[in-house]
Structure formats: C-alpha cells, structure tokens
Amino acid sequence: MNSKPPRPILTVGSMAFDSVRTPSGRADHVLGGSANYFSLAASLFTPVKIVAVVGEDFPKAHLQFLHEKNIDVSGVQIAAGKTFHWVGEYDTNLNEATTLATALNVFEHFDPKLPSTHTSCPIVFLANIDPVLQQQVLNQVKGHELVACDSMNFWITGKPEELKKTLKQVDILSINEKEAFLLSDEKSLEKAAKKIQAMGPSNIIIKRGEYGSALFTPSGIFLAPAFLVDQVIDPTGAGDSFAGALMGYLAENGANRTLMKNDPKAWDQLMRRAIMYGTVMASFTIQDFSIGRLKTLTREEVMLRKEHLLKMTSIGAF
Amino acid sequence: MNSKPPRPILTVGSMAFDSVRTPSGRADHVLGGSANYFSLAASLFTPVKIVAVVGEDFPKAHLQFLHEKNIDVSGVQIAAGKTFHWVGEYDTNLNEATTLATALNVFEHFDPKLPSTHTSCPIVFLANIDPVLQQQVLNQVKGHELVACDSMNFWITGKPEELKKTLKQVDILSINEKEAFLLSDEKSLEKAAKKIQAMGPSNIIIKRGEYGSALFTPSGIFLAPAFLVDQVIDPTGAGDSFAGALMGYLAENGANRTLMKNDPKAWDQLMRRAIMYGTVMASFTIQDFSIGRLKTLTREEVMLRKEHLLKMTSIGAF
Numbered sequence: 285m286n287s288k289p290p291r292p293i294l295t296v297g298s299m300a301f302d303s304v305r306t307p308s309g310r311a312d313h314v315l316g317g318s319a320n321y322f323s324l325a326a327s328l329f330t331p332v333k334i335v336a337v338v339g340e341d342f343p344k345a346h347l348q349f350l351h352e353k354n355i356d357v358s359g360v361q362i363a364a365g366k367t368f369h370w371v372g373e374y375d376t377n378l379n380e381a382t383t384l385a386t387a388l389n390v391f392e393h394f395d396p397k398l399p400s401t402h403t404s405c406p407i408v409f410l411a412n413i414d415p416v417l418q419q420q421v422l423n424q425v426k427g428h429e430l431v432a433c434d435s436m437n438f439w440i441t442g443k444p445e446e447l448k449k450t451l452k453q454v455d456i457l458s459i460n461e462k463e464a465f466l467l468s469d470e471k472s473l474e475k476a477a478k479k480i481q482a483m484g485p486s487n488i489i490i491k492r493g494e495y496g497s498a499l500f501t502p503s504g505i506f507l508a509p510a511f512l513v514d515q516v517i518d519p520t521g522a523g524d525s526f527a528g529a530l531m532g533y534l535a536e537n538g539a540n541r542t543l544m545k546n547d548p549k550a551w552d553q554l555m556r557r558a559i560m561y562g563t564v565m566a567s568f569t570i571q572d573f574s575i576g577r578l579k580t581l582t583r584e585e586v587m588l589r590k591e592h593l594l595k596m597t598s599i600g601a602f
Numbered sequence: 603m604n605s606k607p608p609r610p611i612l613t614v615g616s617m618a619f620d621s622v623r624t625p626s627g628r629a630d631h632v633l634g635g636s637a638n639y640f641s642l643a644a645s646l647f648t649p650v651k652i653v654a655v656v657g658e659d660f661p662k663a664h665l666q667f668l669h670e671k672n673i674d675v676s677g678v679q680i681a682a683g684k685t686f687h688w689v690g691e692y693d694t695n696l697n698e699a700t701t702l703a704t705a706l707n708v709f710e711h712f713d714p715k716l717p718s719t720h721t722s723c724p725i726v727f728l729a730n731i732d733p734v735l736q737q738q739v740l741n742q743v744k745g746h747e748l749v750a751c752d753s754m755n756f757w758i759t760g761k762p763e764e765l766k767k768t769l770k771q772v773d774i775l776s777i778n779e780k781e782a783f784l785l786s787d788e789k790s791l792e793k794a795a796k797k798i799q800a801m802g803p804s805n806i807i808i809k810r811g812e813y814g815s816a817l818f819t820p821s822g823i824f825l826a827p828a829f830l831v832d833q834v835i836d837p838t839g840a841g842d843s844f845a846g847a848l849m850g851y852l853a854e855n856g857a858n859r860t861l862m863k864n865d866p867k868a869w870d871q872l873m874r875r876a877i878m879y880g881t882v883m884a885s886f887t888i889q890d891f892s893i894g895r896l897k898t899l900t901r902e903e904v905m906l907r908k909e910h911l912l913k914m915t916s917i918g919a920f
Contacts, residue, residue: 474830495813496827507914509814509825512792556917596825597917599874 297411325528615729643846
C-alpha cells in the first residue's frame with residue numbers, strides 16, 4: 285500500500301441472480317453477476333464504482349453491504365421489473381459452464397448512464413456484456429488511464445464488429461482459452477495472443493480454468509498455474525473475481541498506460557504480480573457458491589495465500 | 603556439470619515401432635517406445651543403460667546410433683520374432699492417446715536379465731511396463747540410490763497389487779493426472795498426491811499434458827506450466843522424455859535417497875529444477891514425430907529453452 289490517494293475503478297457489468305448446479309450441489313436464485321464478483325474482489329485493493337441495472341426484486345440489503353465494502357452503488361439503476369437471472373450447470377469438467385436459461389429481464393433495456401461522480405475514474409473494467417454497452421460506458425469516461433475488458437464466445441460470434449471496436453480501445457483483454465482460439469482463429473496460445481494484440485489490447489490474459497492462466501504483455505509472456513484447492517464448489521465468478529483482484533492491484537500500485545509505454549519491463553513485472561493476486565482471488569471464489577466466500581474474505585487471507593502460491597511456483601536461484 | 607564420475611541410469615522399458623496419427627499428420631512404423639525416448643533425453647546429462655527386448659526386425663543402425671549417444675545397449679535382447687508395435691491416434695485433445703492396436707510380439711515373453719555390468723547402477727528408471735517386470739529388474743540392481751517409475755491406467759486397474767508392490771520400492775512416481783485420480787480414488791491433485799505418497803513414493807510428479815505438471819515432494823509443492831510451442835506435431839514420448847531429462851539432471855547433480863531424507867529442502871530445490879528440464883525436453887519431443895527432434899537435440903538447445911522457460915515462469919521479487 286502507498287500513501288497516494290486511492291484510484292477508483294469504474295466497472296460496468298451484470299448484477300444478477302444465479303441458479304447453478306455443480307458436482308458439489310446446487311444454489312438457487314443466489315447473488316451473482318460479473319459486477320458483483322469483480323467489485324467485491326477489487327474492493328480489497330481500491331474503491332470501486334459499479335454501473336449496472338437491477339430489478340425491484342434485488343435486495344436493498346446487498347446494495348447496502350456493497351456500499352459498506354467501499355463499493356459505490358449510486359450508479360446502479362433500479363428499474364421496474366425483475367433482475368437478470370442466469371441458470372447454468374457444470375459437469376465434472378469444471379472449466380466450462382453450460383447455460384440452461386437466461387432471463388435478461390431489466391438487462392434487456394439497460395441504457396448505462398454514468399452519474400457525474402463516475403465520469404472521471406482513472407481505471408475502467410468492462411465486464412463481459414454486449415460490446416455496444418461496453419463502448420457506451422467507456423465513451424462517458426474522460427481521461428481514463430487504463431481500460432480492461434472481458435468478453436465471451438456469444439459476442440465473438442454474435443457481434444464481432446462491435447467487439448473489435450471495443451478491443452481497439454482497451455489495454456488489457458481477459459478471455460478464456462477456447463474464446464481466444466475462436467477470436468483469433470489460431471490454435472496455439474502464443475499465436476492467438478499475438479493476433480489479438482494486433483486488434484488493440486497490448487495485454488492479453490488467457491484464462492485456462494483449473495490450469496491457470498497465460499499473460500502476454502508487450503515485453504513478455506508469463507505462465508501462472510492455478511492455486512490448488514481441495515474441492516471446487518462452484519466455478520462461477522472465478523474469472524470476474526480474478527479480474528477484480530488484478531485490476532485492484534494495478535489501481536493500487538499506480539499502473540497506467542503511460543507506464544506500460546514508457547517502461548514495458550516495469551509494467552510486465554506489475555502485471556505478473558497482478559496475475560498472482562487474480563489467481564489467489566479466483567481460488568477463494570470457487571470454494572463456495574455465489575459470492576459466499578468473497579463476502580467474508582479479508583486482505584490478510586489474500587496475502588497469506590499469495591505467499592503460499594509463490595512457494596508453489598518458485599524455482600529459486602538456478 | 604561437476605567433475606565427479608558420471609552416475610549412470612539403468613532403465614527398463616519398451617523399444618518399439620509406433621504408427622501414429624495426430625491432427626498434424628501421420629507416421630507409420632517409426633521408432634518409439636519408452637526406453638528410446640527416455641534414454642535419448644537422459645543421455646544429454648548422464649550415461650544410460652537400457653534393458654529391453656527387440657525383434658530381429660529392429661534396425662541395428664539405431665542401436666549403433668544410441669551407442670554413439672552414450673547409451674549402453676548391451677542389455678537389449680534381440681529375440682526371434684517381431685518388435686513391439688503400437689498403433690495409436692490423438693484427436694484435437696492432444697493430452698490423451700487412443701490406442702488402436704498393440705502387437706506385443708517379442709515383448710510378450712520378455713524376461714529381463716541384467717548383464718553383470720548393469721547390476722550396480724545407482725539410479726533406476728522403471729518405465730511404464732508390467733509392474734511384475736519392473737520388480738524383476740529392480741530386484742537385480744544392488745545398492746541403488748534412487749528409483750523412479752512410471753505407470754498407467756492399464757496396470758492400475760489390471761495389476762493393482764503388483765503395482766502397489768512396485769510403488770513400495772520407488773522414490774519418485776511419474777504419472778498423468780487422470781491416472782493419479784484413478785490410483786488414489788481422489789479428485790483433487792493434492793489429496794491424490796498425499797494418498798499416493800502413502801503408498802511408497804515420497805515424490806509424485808503429476809503430468810497434465812499441455813498444462814504442465816505438479817510436483818509433490820516431502821517438503822513442498824511445485825506447479826510448473828508446459829513450455830508454449832507453436833504446434834504440437836506428435837505428443838508421443840512427451841512423458842518418457844520428460845522423465846529422461848528429469849532423471850538425467852538428478853543423476854548429474856548428485857541426487858539420491860540420502861539427500862532426500864537428510865536435507866528435504868535441498869532435495870525439493872533439486873527436484874524443481876529437474877522438473878524444468880523435463881518440461882523443456884517434453885516440449886522438444888512433441889515438435890516432431892517419433893524421436894525425430896531428440897535425435898539432433900543438443901544440450902545447448904536445452905539450456906537455451908530452459909532460460910526461456912524460466913523467464914515465462916519468473917515472478918521476480920515481490
């Protein structure tokens with residue numbers, strides 16, 4: 285931690301109810317959504333401002349809970365109707381969810397408008413939503429210093445041109461392995477990453493589920509394993525909380541586009557460390573259904589597991 | 603390298619013809635077999651002695667080639683009949699081979715007898731063969747200092763009691779992820795490793811194909827990614843050449859059971875480094891069919907790629 289004023293992150297994403305079945309059990313109509321996972325993870329490092337929409341059925345107590353966690357929910361619209369609801373399941377291959385049903389509800393007519401308190405956030409994370417909405421949000425933020433986004437097969441195949449417009453404006457793309465191959469039409473990680481870098485984002489994080497992640501920066505490649513957990517209860521939110529810790533750490537440690545361009549080595553180092561925090565955060569998230577584990581997680585627990593992970597990946601002097 | 607006399611490795615395994623189809627193409631009746639892959643990899647570090655059987659159709663020129671590579675083939679029996687022949691294929695999931703046919707041929711009546719020049723090798727590697735044969739070989743070696751073995755689902759389900767007898771006698775087990783779960787009846791890596799450690803081998807290497815490997819020693823856990831290659835031509839032999847470099851490095855650097863017991867920290871460090879060499883070797887193997895790449899591979903190329911891999915896994919001071 286440093287003594288500089290905190291740099292808040294603006295994120296746009298979903299606030300949802302999830303009904304999910306995994307080999308460990310099931311959870312019905314529990315709190316979920318990318319903005320929820322992202323903001324709880326990031327808030328352990330820096331303040332977060334959420335832009336999202338919920339229905340009248342969304343618990344006010346949860347918004348209050350987020351507020352107490354240093355998460356600004358004044359940009360969360362409460363619209364007439366029901367909250368977005370996702371129904372999905374995971375089989376023994378916990379790396380991939382099968383969507384059984386999606387009720388967009390109030391999300392269908394989501395028109396993100398940023399309060400004036402939100403338009404000068406230095407760091408922006410565009411969670412996995414319609415790339416048109418991603419651009420709409422980003423265009424309202426003035427003077428941003430660092431922008432990251434997530435996406436998925438649905439947008440890669442459904443709105444490729446709009447997604448490419450978003451990609452031109454972002455510095456960091458977080459995406460899973462299959463989607464990286466789909467987006468790049470390549471079959472090797474390194475070739476895929478290079479092709480996607482040419483689309484805009486100088487930094488590509490390719491998520492490999494239980495096997496970790498691969499990071500491609502302008503000056504290096506970093507391969508990180510996942511932390512070993514005894515039992516994966518529910519993989520939902522792993523990617524969003526990974527991104528939350530990553531962006532939170534970057535915000536806390538002064539990362540911006542200028543550093544990336546002027547000192548690619550220092551930037552690369554910072555990104556590697558951020559990946560470790562993302563890895564640790566994801567490992568906590570999957571140890572409970574919904575945001576169960578994130579709600580009680582402390583910074584101290586994160587630090588402890590980060591040390592544990594470092595021991596598991598350290599090769600020592602060679 | 604140190605100036606002490608080299609410590610040779612004795613290995614027992616298959617010398618075979620392989621016919622293999624992968625998404626990159628096919629190779630018919632090419633040289634293969636665990637002993638071939640293992641010894642070529644290990645010989646970049648230390649002398650190797652092979653115990654195996656081939657048929658009269660096996661090319662003498664290849665035995666001569668191995669001999670020139672510091673691999674002692676005087677323990678390779680040439681029996682009346684044909685050499686072991688494996689026919690297999692890989693689909694887009696390159697982590698797993700499908701066996702289409704196996705012609706054991708001379709391997710069916712293989713009765714490993716060690717020449718007197720072979721019975722005092724300090725290091726032993728029992729490649730993936732019938733655990734009865736593994737024990738038969740090991741029982742002929744006097745005063746061994748370090749023993750490793752490999753196995754597979756076929757023996758785990760087919761000869762579980764014999765396999766357990768072998769496991770009681772080995773220090774290092776190398777096995778793939780699915781087989782580790784099968785052998786331990788566990789679903790998490792760490793639990794599986796602990797259960798298998800209790801069966802005998804203090805060190806478990808769990809191979810995860812394109813995602814790398816996990817090492818469990820008496821004093822630590824090490825997670826290593828695989829090296830990124832542009833194209834996997836043929837995964838055959840990746841595990842055996844991984845083991846070859848690992849054991850070769852351990853042999854060259856004085857690793858033995860005594861060090862493991864007396865200085866578990868130093869042992870753990872040595873194992874982590876050995877894993878890096880195994881990782882590098884496997885990445886070369888899969889870049890060509892058969893032993894194509896291993897035949898020309900130099901120690902310098904291995905060292906160069908090891909440096910490259912270290913850069914991909916280093917997190918720096920934190």
